[in-house]
Amino acid sequence: ESVMTGITEIKDAFDVLFESLILRNYHDWTEQELLPLTYTYLVGAFGLAKVDAEVSVLRPTAKTGVGRVDFVVDGVAVELAVRANYQNAANLNANTNRTEVEKLMKYSGKALLVLFDFSTHPMSHEALEAFRVLPTLGRGNHNRFPFNIGYFHCDGTRDYKRIRV
Numbered sequence: 001e002s003v004m005t006g007i008t009e010i011k012d013a014f015d016v017l018f019e020s021l022i023l024r025n026y027h028d029w030t031e032q033e034l035l036p037l038t039y040t041y042l043v044g045a046f047g048l049a050k051v052d053a054e055v056s057v058l059r060p061t062a063k064t065g066v067g068r069v070d071f072v073v074d075g076v077a078v079e080l081a082v083r084a085n086y087q088n089a090a091n092l093n094a095n096t097n098r099t100e101v102e103k104l105m106k107y108s109g110k111a112l113l114v115l116f117d118f119s120t121h122p123m124s125h126e127a128l129e130a131f132r133v134l135p136t137l138g139r140g141n142h143n144r145f146p147f148n149i150g151y152f153h154c155d156g157t158r159d160y161k162r163i164r165v
Contacts, residue, residue: 005050005075006076007110007148013041013046014116021034021118027118028118030082034080035053035070038070053071055071057069059102059103060106060138061102069103077109077110077112078111079104079111079113081100081113085119089119092123101131101135105134105135105145106145108145112148114149115151117153117154120154128151131149131161134163148161
């Protein structure tokens, strides 16, 4: 009998991945460069049967009404945002990641936004708290679901938040 994977196990896996990336000097890799490596790592950590990439989810503000989350790990939707060491802080801010938040808010299962920060300056507490200001989903009565945020910075800073909607 298989046990469902929870947010904690997935955050722990991303913690191991982040530490490994730092040790191997992947500081200047972007999100697009890290996505295939992350998929491979997640398959190794959780098994091929439990990991899917680029999964369609509801996104009411998109013209098609559909968006794609980076991964679904055993039913948990995961979006990854990365700030390489040379990139602007805006890469990880709430406004830049609005579409990711919309997709996670509409996902009816557990959801996790992973923020990898390879810069020399960690995000402020206020910048992370800004994720609590939720984007509007347009007209209509929308079901919205809570999601989690895992923030990882190379100085050892870790921050985890549950965003209630």
